[in-house]
Amino acid sequence: MTRHWNSLAFAGFAVLSLTSPAIGAGGPTLQQVKAKGFVQCGVSDGLQGFSNPDDAGNWSGIDVDVCRALAAAIFGDTNAVRFTPMTAKERFTGLQHGEVDLLSRNTTITMQRDVALNLEFTGVTYYDGQGFIVKKESGVTSANDLGGATVCTQTGTTTELNVADFFRVRGLEYKIVAFDKEAQAVEAYEQGRCDTYTTDQSGLFAIRLKLANPDAHLILPEIISKEPLGPAVRQGDDNWEDIVRWTLYAMVNAEELGVSSSNIDEMLKSENPEIRRLLGVEGSFGESLGLSNDWAVNIIRRVGNYGEIFDRNVGAGSPLKIERGYNKLWKEGGLQYAPPIR
Amino acid sequence: MKRRSDAFSSLAGDPRIRGIIAQVILLAVLAGVFGWLISNAADALSRQGKVFGFEFLNDTAGFGIIQTLVPYTERSSYGRALLVGLLNTLLVAALGIIIATVLGFLIGIGRLSQNWLIRQIATVYVETLRNLPLLLQIVFWYFAVIGSLPGPKQGYSLFGTFFLNNRGVFLPSLVLEPGSGVLAISLVLGVVLAGVIFFVARVQRLREGRSFAALPAAILALIGLPLAALIATDFPVSLSWPALKGFNFQGGVQLLPELFALLVALSTYTASYIAEIVRAGIEGVPRGQSEAALSLGLTRAQALRFVIVPQAMRIIVPPLASQYLNLTKNSSLAVAIAYPDLVSVFAGTALNQTGKAIEIILMTMLVYLSISLFTAFAMNIYNARIKLTER
Numbered sequence: 206m207t208r209h210w211n212s213l214a215f216a217g218f219a220v221l222s223l224t225s226p227a228i229g230a231g232g233p234t235l236q237q238v239k240a241k242g243f244v245q246c247g248v249s250d251g252l253q254g255f256s257n258p259d260d261a262g263n264w265s266g267i268d269v270d271v272c273r274a275l276a277a278a279i280f281g282d283t284n285a286v287r288f289t290p291m292t293a294k295e296r297f298t299g300l301q302h303g304e305v306d307l308l309s310r311n312t313t314i315t316m317q318r319d320v321a322l323n324l325e326f327t328g329v330t331y332y333d334g335q336g337f338i339v340k341k342e343s344g345v346t347s348a349n350d351l352g353g354a355t356v357c358t359q360t361g362t363t364t365e366l367n368v369a370d371f372f373r374v375r376g377l378e379y380k381i382v383a384f385d386k387e388a389q390a391v392e393a394y395e396q397g398r399c400d401t402y403t404t405d406q407s408g409l410f411a412i413r414l415k416l417a418n419p420d421a422h423l424i425l426p427e428i429i430s431k432e433p434l435g436p437a438v439r440q441g442d443d444n445w446e447d448i449v450r451w452t453l454y455a456m457v458n459a460e461e462l463g464v465s466s467s468n469i470d471e472m473l474k475s476e477n478p479e480i481r482r483l484l485g486v487e488g489s490f491g492e493s494l495g496l497s498n499d500w501a502v503n504i505i506r507r508v509g510n511y512g513e514i515f516d517r518n519v520g521a522g523s524p525l526k527i528e529r530g531y532n533k534l535w536k537e538g539g540l541q542y543a544p545p546i547r
Numbered sequence: 548m549k550r551r552s553d554a555f556s557s558l559a560g561d562p563r564i565r566g567i568i569a570q571v572i573l574l575a576v577l578a579g580v581f582g583w584l585i586s587n588a589a590d591a592l593s594r595q596g597k598v599f600g601f602e603f604l605n606d607t608a609g610f611g612i613i614q615t616l617v618p619y620t621e622r623s624s625y626g627r628a629l630l631v632g633l634l635n636t637l638l639v640a641a642l643g644i645i646i647a648t649v650l651g652f653l654i655g656i657g658r659l660s661q662n663w664l665i666r667q668i669a670t671v672y673v674e675t676l677r678n679l680p681l682l683l684q685i686v687f688w689y690f691a692v693i694g695s696l697p698g699p700k701q702g703y704s705l706f707g708t709f710f711l712n713n714r715g716v717f718l719p720s721l722v723l724e725p726g727s728g729v730l731a732i733s734l735v736l737g738v739v740l741a742g743v744i745f746f747v748a749r750v751q752r753l754r755e756g757r758s759f760a761a762l763p764a765a766i767l768a769l770i771g772l773p774l775a776a777l778i779a780t781d782f783p784v785s786l787s788w789p790a791l792k793g794f795n796f797q798g799g800v801q802l803l804p805e806l807f808a809l810l811v812a813l814s815t816y817t818a819s820y821i822a823e824i825v826r827a828g829i830e831g832v833p834r835g836q837s838e839a840a841l842s843l844g845l846t847r848a849q850a851l852r853f854v855i856v857p858q859a860m861r862i863i864v865p866p867l868a869s870q871y872l873n874l875t876k877n878s879s880l881a882v883a884i885a886y887p888d889l890v891s892v893f894a895g896t897a898l899n900q901t902g903k904a905i906e907i908i909l910m911t912m913l914v915y916l917s918i919s920l921f922t923a924f925a926m927n928i929y930n931a932r933i934k935l936t937e938r
């Protein structure tokens with residue numbers, strides 16, 4: 206109930222802010238977040254590497270680190286964040302109705318979601334694409350061999366639509382079994398209800414680790430879609446959108462400039478103007494967001510730069526061991542590219 | 548002045564008028580609350596920059612559905628997807644109601660059986676199934692029972708015709724070829740003829756106390772007519788046999804594991820409630836009735852069939868109707884095991900892809916409401932028919 210009143214009050218704020226110039230520092234969401242003392246972040250029900258709770262209920266993952274970075278930027282404290290697990294189906298209504306301040310839940314940016322669902326995507330945390338996993342014993346080695354297959358997947362995802370396109374374009378028969386929850390879809394695949402399970406390839410890597418015998422399964426080489434995964438906020442609060450956007454950009458810029466959690470103190474003394482602006486030694490970029498000028502210092506010191514969070518959660522330093530691939534910095538031939546702070 | 552207030556107090560004193568005033572006020576309050584709710588929702592929509600409307604029903608759905616009773620492809624519209632989901636809900640509800648009723652009556656009567664073992668089995672059945680959450684039972688049937696069956700290549704087969712594996716049950720099916728229209732007509736005629744035969748027999752029985760053997764005659768009409776049509780048109784039908792091809796069986800009909808699990812769970816669960824209703828109904832018939840029947844020389848089974856059950860039905864039918872409604876509503880738990888029912892397809896996938904939350908939830912609620920009202924209506928008619936006719 207109180208949640209509802211909160212969101213109502215919030216909606217009131219949102220309307221006010223459209224008509225009158227912003228009062229105080231930052232937009233309504235930032236003010237509300239500051240007042241309650243934490244960021245409420247929508248994450249998955251549990252997907253290793255992205256957002257996953259351990260036995261003690263501590264969340265970790267690359268999506269979780271984006272939320273923690275945001276908390277660090279606002280409060281200087283990575284624990285000033287609470288997580289709301291959401292199924293693929295629930296996530297957008299949850300965000301729209303103010304249950305969470307942002308979604309950081311392996312969510313693909315699509316035009317429909319941006320335009321018709323009135324969300325704003327603030328950047329790409331992970332460039333992904335949809336793949337298939339099969340049992341090795343099936344003898345299938347390519348997605349093109351999947352004609353006639355039964356495919357397990359999760360409802361409310363882009364996956365459900367891509368798979369229809371994939372088979373339709375090739376004129377192949379298929380049967381789709383779409384579950385509400387990922388755990389059940391995977392269980393059904395493992396039991397043999399389906400010949401293949403399909404989702405974002407990163408998700409396949411995560412899921413394979415959880416299967417009884419990971420080596421008995423093969424992730425097919427084909428990528429059948431573009432899945433740029435990134436955080437989303439509600440439309441209508443530009444300041445909040447900016448804060449979330451530049452939190453991610455700050456991490457990518459930090460990697461590009463060689464600033465990391467281990468060398469941040471030396472970097473604070475750097476003469477490089479780009480680094481000085483990033484770390485708030487010069488300029489007042491933090492203040493123009495409604496934060497303090499050392500916002501990015503807090504992010505990098507407490508969470509790390511983009512390379513660090515990638516490596517720790519999904520890359521070489523994690524059990525998933527996913528290659529950087531498209532997620533390399535643009536200078537290294539990848540797609541990760543953040544506009545400059547100036 | 549005085550007279551007017553007198554008139555007013557006498558008006559207000561009149562219980563009929565007072566009743567009307569109270570109802571008008573209640574109606575106004577209700578209308579106000581609804582108006583407020585609707586304007587609130589409209590406000591919320593316009594704040595989010597959305598417009599309320601149903602045009603999306605014509606847009607291309609773009610997703611696949613595994614069980615479609617009417618033609619549907621990814622290119623069909625959301626409106627079509629709604630129909631597919633609705634029919635899937637109706638299918639599981641209708642089959643579930645039939646199975647639950649038969650099972651419920653058997654177990655309910657079993658609870659009153661003279662036989663100790665049967666009585667115990669029926670009691671254990673009722674107490675177990677009624678006391679376990681339905682969702683748990685659905686998931687159990689799906690993952691623990693069907694999920695542990697072998698795959699299509701190692702699955703069970705009966706005479707190489709029926710197959711059972713973790714992809715479901717496969718049966719041969721009839722394929723109609725051109726020219727089979729005559730067969731369809733003969734089938735309909737057969738049903739009509741059988742109805743007429745029963746009617747005539749009933750009229751004769753009421754008038755003369757006995758009648759010709761209606762059942763064999765009706766069966767002859769039901770089978771003989773289509774058979775004659777088949778012979779006359781040189782068999783324009785063929786059988787499609789399920790056969791393992793590639794990943795799965797092709798041909799024949801497939802009963803999906805999702806449908807099977809949902810159906811078994813829903814009907815065995817609801818049967819436990821129906822059994823209790825049946826038992827209460829039978830126990831509600833005064834003991835003297837069965838004693839009288841037995842002393843007239845009827846056997847126990849005859850007494851049950853001709854004396855007890857007809858009277859018990861009057862007690863059974865109203866609560867039975869509400870079990871039917873429950874079963875239909877409970878079928879929306881289908882999402883848990885990927886059965887493509889109305890909630891899963893329309894209030895799930897379609898809602899998520901379009902973002903038309905208010906429209907879709909409203910429509911879904913309306914559909915369930917209509918199904919429920921229709922079921923209640925049908926049961927009321929039946930109830931009226933079996934009511935004690937007072938002379």
Ligand SMILES: N[C@@H](CCC(=O)N[C@@H](CS)C(=O)NCC(=O)O)C(=O)O
Nearest residue numbers: 249250251293312313362363387408
């Ligand atoms: N990126 C896709 C798929 C996202 C998605 O929901 N993936 C599943 C499978 S990897 C998942 O995260 N499930 C975890 C959960 O439901 O909590 C989308 O945005 O639609």
